[in-house]
Amino acid sequence: MTAITTDSRRGAHRSGRDGRDGRDGYRFGQVARMEWIKLRSQRGAGWTLAGTAAAMIALGVLIGIHQSAHLSAAARADYDPTGNGFAGLAFGELAIGVLGVLLMTSEYSSGLIKATLAAIPNRPLLLAAKAAVFGAVTLAAGELMAFATFIAMRTSLPATVPHPGLGQPAVLRAVIMAGAYLALAGLIGLGVGTVIRHTAGAVGAMVGLLYVVPLALLALPASVADPVEKFLPMIIAENSLTAVRRVSPSLPVWAGLGMLCLYVAVLLGAGGWLLVRRDA
Amino acid sequence: MISARGLTKRYGGTAAVDSLSFDVQPGTVTGFLGPNGSGKSTTMRMIMGLDAPDGGQARIAGRSYRELRWPLREVGALLDARSFHPGRPARTHLAALAAAGGIPAARVGQVLAQTGLADVAGKRPGKFSLGMAQRLGIATALLGDPSVLLLDEPVNGLDPEGIRWIRTLLQSLAAEGRTVFVSSHLISEMALMADHLIVIGRGRLLADTTVAELSARSGSLEEAFFTLTDGEAQFRAREAEDVKLS
Numbered sequence: 001m002t003a004i005t006t007d008s009r010r011g012a013h014r015s016g017r018d019g020r021d022g023r024d025g026y027r028f029g030q031v032a033r034m035e036w037i038k039l040r041s042q043r044g045a046g047w048t049l050a051g052t053a054a055a056m057i058a059l060g061v062l063i064g065i066h067q068s069a070h071l072s073a074a075a076r077a078d079y080d081p082t083g084n085g086f087a088g089l090a091f092g093e094l095a096i097g098v099l100g101v102l103l104m105t106s107e108y109s110s111g112l113i114k115a116t117l118a119a120i121p122n123r124p125l126l127l128a129a130k131a132a133v134f135g136a137v138t139l140a141a142g143e144l145m146a147f148a149t150f151i152a153m154r155t156s157l158p159a160t161v162p163h164p165g166l167g168q169p170a171v172l173r174a175v176i177m178a179g180a181y182l183a184l185a186g187l188i189g190l191g192v193g194t195v196i197r198h199t200a201g202a203v204g205a206m207v208g209l210l211y212v213v214p215l216a217l218l219a220l221p222a223s224v225a226d227p228v229e230k231f232l233p234m235i236i237a238e239n240s241l242t243a244v245r246r247v248s249p250s251l252p253v254w255a256g257l258g259m260l261c262l263y264v265a266v267l268l269g270a271g272g273w274l275l276v277r278r279d280a
Numbered sequence: 281m282i283s284a285r286g287l288t289k290r291y292g293g294t295a296a297v298d299s300l301s302f303d304v305q306p307g308t309v310t311g312f313l314g315p316n317g318s319g320k321s322t323t324m325r326m327i328m329g330l331d332a333p334d335g336g337q338a339r340i341a342g343r344s345y346r347e348l349r350w351p352l353r354e355v356g357a358l359l360d361a362r363s364f365h366p367g368r369p370a371r372t373h374l375a376a377l378a379a380a381g382g383i384p385a386a387r388v389g390q391v392l393a394q395t396g397l398a399d400v401a402g403k404r405p406g407k408f409s410l411g412m413a414q415r416l417g418i419a420t421a422l423l424g425d426p427s428v429l430l431l432d433e434p435v436n437g438l439d440p441e442g443i444r445w446i447r448t449l450l451q452s453l454a455a456e457g458r459t460v461f462v463s464s465h466l467i468s469e470m471a472l473m474a475d476h477l478i479v480i481g482r483g484r485l486l487a488d489t490t491v492a493e494l495s496a497r498s499g500s501l502e503e504a505f506f507t508l509t510d511g512e513a514q515f516r517a518r519e520a521e522d523v524k525l526s
Contacts, residue, residue, distance in 0.1 A: 025349035034380035041376075043367030106365060114330060115420055116364040118355070119380040121329045121346045209348075279331040280298060 001081060031129035039100055042106070045099060052182070053145045055087035060149040062091075064156025071146050071161055081173050082164045083243040085153035086178045090234060092145070093185035096138055097206045100189025103134055104271075105199040113258045113280050123275045127194060131268055142182030150175045170244045177241035177257065184260045185233065191267025195274060210234055231262050236260055281459055282327060282428060286336030289322050289483075292454040296322045299336065304461045304476075306427070307451040309454045311474030311491070313462035315509055319483035320424045321359070324432050328357055340428055352381030356421030358431040361413045364421065366406025370397055370416050371403070374423055381424050393492055396445075408490040410437025418446065428459040435469055447473045481509045 010199055039045060063085045107113040120126045140260045149172075154163055165252030189206055198200035214232050217225040229235050230249040239247040251259060282304040299317040301313050303325070304310045314320050327333040327338040329345030336346065340355055348354050366372045374388040392401045395415040397427040400408070414437055421429055429450070429493055435443045450473060454460045470477065477494055479487040486508040487494055491501060498504040 026351075026380065030327045030380050030382055034376045037372060037376040037379055038365075038368070041365075041368045041372045043365070106369075110365045111360045112365050114359050115377060116380075118328055118331055118357050119352050119377050121348070121351055193284075197422075201474075277332075279325070 019030065026120060026122075027255045028125060028129055028132075031122075031125055032133050034119065035130045039103070039137060042099075044102070044245035045275040048095050048099045049141050051142075052088075053090040055091045055095075055149065055154045056086070056149045059088035059091075060085040060153035061156045065125045065165065067157050067161055069158040069160045071183040073182040078245065079162070080243060080245045081153060081157060081161075082150065082174050083238070083245070083247075085149060086146070086174075086242045088149060089178060089181060089237050089239075089242070092142075092182050093210055093234065094206065095220075096142070096182050096186040097189035097210065098190075098203055100134060100138075100186040101193035101202040101206060102199065103130060103190055105197060105202050108197050109199060113277050117280050124272050127268065127275055131187055132159075132192055134190060135183050139180065139183035143179035145182065146175050146179035149178070164244065168244075173253065174242045174244050176239075177253065180257070180259070181241055184264055187264040188233065188260075188267055191271050193262060194271025195267065231259055233260060234264065261269065282338070282340055282430075282461055284323065284327070284336065284338045287318070287323060287326055287333055287338055287480050288335035289326060289331060290334045296483050297326070297333075300335070300483065302478065302485060302488050304459055304478070307454060307457050307460040309450050309460045309462060309473055310474045310476040310478060311470040312461060312478050312480070313467065313470050313505065314465065314480040314486075318480050320480065321432055323480070323485075324357070324359060324430055324461075324463060325426050327430060328355070328359065330359070350382060350424070352377060352424035352426065353425055354385060354424070355428045355430065356424060356426040357429070358398055358414070358417040358421045358434050360432070361417060361418060361437060364405055366411075367404050369407050370403050370419070371401040373416070374419060377420060377423055380401075382394055383424050387423060387425070391422045395419040395420065399490045411439060414438055414442070414446075418449075426458070429453060429461065429522050431466070433459075433463055435464065435466065435479075443469065467502045467520055471495070479505065479508055 036138045063081065067081060068075070116126065117123065150166070157163055166172045166175065189202075192205050194210075196205055211234060214229065217229050225270070226249040230239065230251050234252060235249070236251060236256040236259055239250035243250065243260055244269050250256070281465065283302070285301050287297055287300040288295060289371050300319070300323060312320050312323070322331060326333045327340070327345065336480055340348065345351065345355070356428060371392065373441070374391065375385060377383075378388055389398070392398045395418050396408075397412065397415055405413065408416065414434060418431070418434065421431065434495060436445055438446065447469075450460050450462060462473060474491055476490055477487065478485070479494070494504045495501040
């Protein structure tokens with residue numbers, strides 16, 4: 001510890017250090033660096049991403065292998081190995097969504113939130129940095145997984161059926177959207193975790209949103225279920241984002257992507273609003 | 281310097297902290313003494329901007345916590361024995377906070393050495409004993425070399441050697457001109473550690489004086505404390521009686 005005798009000397013020392021880069025006070029950059037270090041050392045984050053990649057690729061391979069070698073005329077009309085090959089998203093959305101939940105709820109369960117907010121009392125800035133870092137990492141990882149899954153599926157297809165190629169715009173778009181969906185599911189999780197703060201409750205809400213609501217809709221007549229169903233994250237992922245041939249019920253691709261972004265914006269917005277107003 | 285003016289926090293209908301006003305001066309260790317549940321932790325959380333007061337305000341060198349430009353370089357705090365993720369190694373935990381505070385990475389090694397944690401810096405702190413967890417909390421507080429320190433019950437879980445270590449550390453930090461504000465419910469420890477005392481009971485200020493002056497009132501600090509807190513309890517009882525009668 002440096003022996004400093006008076007507060008005025010400390011002040012002079014400080015302003016000199018701050019003045020070097022011409023800024024005074026913490027900014028997005030410092031907060032993002034903290035969140036990056038925390039994310040890298042978040043227990044289970046690496047395993048979650050590795051497990052998601054393994055599940056995505058394995059399911060892609062299975063879909064490819066199980067494609068019947070001869071397509072009937074009817075089957076040819078529905079033939080979409082690209083969309084079907086992303087069956088692993090149904091697992092990945094929850095895995096990465098839960099990771100997003102934990103990124104916030106583990107701060108509360110461990111007590112770390114007090115140290116975090118002591119370092120960065122600007123709570124909206126904290127949430128923005130957390131979301132930016134996590135979103136960027138999961139987007140990069142998600143795109144890698146999506147391209148790997150597509151290639152694995154494609155190479156497992158029987159030689160007798162048409163092979164989709166990344167040169168086809170709808171196919172390339174579907175692959176990119178599959179990766180983006182994982183990042184968006186992660187951000188939905190972060191938003192839910194910020195609103196609910198308790199791990200069990202927030203994970204339950206994620207399972208409800210992703211799986212239980214779609215199942216519950218199955219019990220309702222199609223006239224009621226169909227208009228609602230197409231707004232659900234998993235249905236958007238399967239029927240809009242990754243489908244090369246659109247399936248009903250569905251939103252157009254860009255509307256589906258916009259809807260998911262709206263989910264993220266509303267949840268992170270509500271989370272940020274509560275974060276500012278609630279005691280830590 | 282820390283100042284509280286009319287600081288109030290209510291939970292439901294009851295005031296946990298009730299119009300509390302005091303100043304904590306630099307250059308001396310100020311003890312924050314009160315029975316369990318008297319509002320010490322709530323007061324510290326409000327000073328740190330973690331809890332929003334229902335009334336009044338707390339300032340650090342004239343600014344609210346949220347207005348601080350580099351909070352970790354201005355205020356170091358130990359509010360809970362465990363304010364870290366159990367799975368994140370001590371060194372990484374401190375490195376993350378150093379990044380947030382614009383603090384040189386070399387400082388992490390310094391505070392780990394200073395708190396005797398250098399050998400376990402790479403270990404997950406979830407398995408730390410309470411005493412080691414307290415040391416990591418103190419390392420966190422010292423990270424930004426702050427001129428104001430707030431510590432809530434820092435001697436909890438420490439062995440006699442650890443207690444003496446922290447007493448000496450806090451006194452030397454105060455001697456360097458820093459503001460040191462330490463809560464405890466242990467009167468004997470406060471008598472040894474602090475020069476000045478702020479005593480509260482049921483969220484209200486009971487005394488704001490030197491340890492020597494308070495001890496002289498009733499022969500010992502312990503007697504003086506019980507006289508103060510007993511009076512508060514009786515006052516409350518009378519108040520309740522008045523309500524019943526009216």
